[in-house]
Amino acid sequence: MSTPSGGAQRLATEGGEYTVVRATRDDVRDIVGLLRDDEIGAGREGVDLAPYLAAFDEVDADPQQLLAIVRDEGGAAAGTLQLTFVPGLSRGGAKRLIVEGVRVHSRTRGSGLGAALMEWAHGQGRSRGVTLVQLTSDKRRGDAHRFYERLGYEATHEGFKLEL
Amino acid sequence: MSTPSGGAQRLATEGGEYTVVRATRDDVRDIVGLLRDDEIGAGREGVDLAPYLAAFDEVDADPQQLLAIVRDEGGAAAGTLQLTFVPGLSRGGAKRLIVEGVRVHSRTRGSGLGAALMEWAHGQGRSRGVTLVQLTSDKRRGDAHRFYERLGYEATHEGFKLEL
Numbered sequence: 061m062s063t064p065s066g067g068a069q070r071l072a073t074e075g076g077e078y079t080v081v082r083a084t085r086d087d088v089r090d091i092v093g094l095l096r097d098d099e100i101g102a103g104r105e106g107v108d109l110a111p112y113l114a115a116f117d118e119v120d121a122d123p124q125q126l127l128a129i130v131r132d133e134g135g136a137a138a139g140t141l142q143l144t145f146v147p148g149l150s151r152g153g154a155k156r157l158i159v160e161g162v163r164v165h166s167r168t169r170g171s172g173l174g175a176a177l178m179e180w181a182h183g184q185g186r187s188r189g190v191t192l193v194q195l196t197s198d199k200r201r202g203d204a205h206r207f208y209e210r211l212g213y214e215a216t217h218e219g220f221k222l223e224l
Numbered sequence: 225m226s227t228p229s230g231g232a233q234r235l236a237t238e239g240g241e242y243t244v245v246r247a248t249r250d251d252v253r254d255i256v257g258l259l260r261d262d263e264i265g266a267g268r269e270g271v272d273l274a275p276y277l278a279a280f281d282e283v284d285a286d287p288q289q290l291l292a293i294v295r296d297e298g299g300a301a302a303g304t305l306q307l308t309f310v311p312g313l314s315r316g317g318a319k320r321l322i323v324e325g326v327r328v329h330s331r332t333r334g335s336g337l338g339a340a341l342m343e344w345a346h347g348q349g350r351s352r353g354v355t356l357v358q359l360t361s362d363k364r365r366g367d368a369h370r371f372y373e374r375l376g377y378e379a380t381h382e383g384f385k386l387e388l
Contacts, residue, residue: 095313104316111316112313115313115319116313147282148289149280149283149291151268152268152275153279160314161312161313192386192387195383213386215383217360217384218360218361218363218369219383220360220361221356221357221358221381222356222376224357
């Protein structure tokens with residue numbers, strides 16, 4: 061993994077070379093497209109871009125958030141994830157990295173891009189002193205669970221949600 | 225629930241009256257005590273307070289974190305939790321509240337304090353525009369899972385962890 065200009069980093073995979081970069085406002089439309097390119101996510105996402113742009117501005121202004129987008133050599137959106145760095149007292153004052161909204165475009169799945177992207181995320185965590193990474197994954201996503209387990213993750217916890 | 229001076233809020237339960245307040249540095253020792261007063265947490269927490277104080281300073285400086293401590297009428301520590309407010313694009317730009325490090329002192333369990341504290345947390349979320357609350361709970365904590373389900377939470381997700 062090397063660092064070209066502009067903070068972008070290269071992700072080399074068997075399926076080709078990709079670039080991962082901190083997202084800008086211009087990437088919001090593509091990120092929403094990736095969120096919608098998903099069996100479970102499709103029904104949850106809207107068509108009006110305005111709420112996503114407003115949410116992006118909040119994410120971008122928060123130094124503990126890092127929303128990333130991956131592009132292929134032709135510039136097409138290939139993946140996204142959001143990193144949240146969380147200081148806390150438990151586990152000896154451990155800093156956590158929470159990973160949310162992981163998506164890899166259906167056409168690139170199986171290319172190793174997902175694993176390369178997660179390794180990039182772990183590197184971002186290490187560089188900020190993170191000792192524990194956590195994420196939740198919908199129980200219907202069996203393939204995703206095997207993917208995370210191959211990366212060393214353990215499903216030690218139940219993930220509870222409540223809509224307010 | 226009313227608001228006395230200093231931003232503290234009262235939590236009235238069948239077992240008595242409690243006060244919940246944003247934690248200060250002086251509360252760190254008691255919060256660590258609560259984290260240690262737990263079958264699973266006991267082995268994970270140290271005796272040196274220095275790393276906890278350093279972690280507290282990071283939590284306290286981050287406007288998206290709210291570490292709270294609950295005290296009984298005599299001033300004894302009775303509970304704690306940490307709230308993290310996370311903006312994001314998925315689910316139509318939903319703002320999330322992540323709840324971590326929920327502990328209620330063993331002597332007060334079953335008094336309704338846990339439920340009152342979670343309702344307080346939900347109120348904090350609503351006042352900041354949160355539409356989705358999420359938390360993970362160790363799979364060994366069957367009682368905690370029933371507690372969260374009674375509050376309306378659904379265990380729709382697997383909770384994965386990875387130590388870096």
